[in-house]
Amino acid sequence: MELGRLEYLQALVTEFQVTDSTEAKEQVLANLANFAYDPSNYEYLRQLQVLDLFLDMLSEDNESLVEFAMGGLCNLCLDKTNKEYILEANGVEPIINCLSSSNEETVVSAVTTLMFLTTPRSRAQTTALPVVECMLRFSLSANKRLSNLASIFLQDYCSPPQLEEARNLSKHTAVGIPLPKD
Known part of the structure; x- marks a missing residue:
């Protein structure tokens, strides 16, 4: 069974690489993201360089x-190994860039991922001032999922x-949503 799983994941990665169809790429990437939910697939996904594929797709x-x-x-x-890989591959910056997406799911995943990636070593990057300012704005969002997640982050x-x-800084800049008066 385990060999079959690796072969199936390899077939998905190959299909993603060779297809010219945008719809097929989207479907394959969605499938790979679903397989990433199962820890028994982590080793195979690392072996197939799916983490790099995901990081590349963020741009x-x-x-x-x-x-x-x-x-x-x-x-x-x-997963600790995957977390270290993402941090070593300079993955935090493209994840932070996803905070400005107009897609709610992308933003929620980016906030959650930043939380999961925060370690004593990465904290300066995952909680850099622009990120904290962004989370302050998100915490005021009418979108409850986003405001709750941002509040937990903060x-x-x-x-x-x-x-x-x-x-x-937010009080003195014209960027973003102004904070309510105290």
């Missing part, structure tokens, strides 16, 4: 490809000085 113009790739990374990054991953600095 695509096709919003569906970005959504599925971001979802796949979110599914994979709870509470669990950011220090009081970081929050204060981000709030002060």
Whole structure:
């Protein structure tokens, strides 16, 4: 059975690489993201360089490809080996870039992934000032999923000085959503 699983995943990766059909690429990437949910597939997905494929897709113009790739990374990054790989591959920056997506699923996956990727070593990057400012804006969103997730991020991953600095910067810039008056 295990050999069959590797062969099946290899066939998906090959199909993704050789097809010219955007629809087929989207379907294959969605399937790979779903397989990334199962820890028994992690080793195969690493062997087939699917983490690199997901990271590469984050910069695509096709919003569906970005959504599925971001979802796949979110599914994979709870695993310590996968987390280290993503961090070593400079994956945080393209994930942060996904916070500006117009696709809600992409943004929710990006926030969640940043939470999962936060370690003592990566914290400076995952909670950089622009990220904290973004989370402050998201915490005010009418979208409950996003506002709750951002609030958890701010509470669990950011220090009081970081929050204060981000709030002060937000008050003095014309960028983003203004914070409510105290």
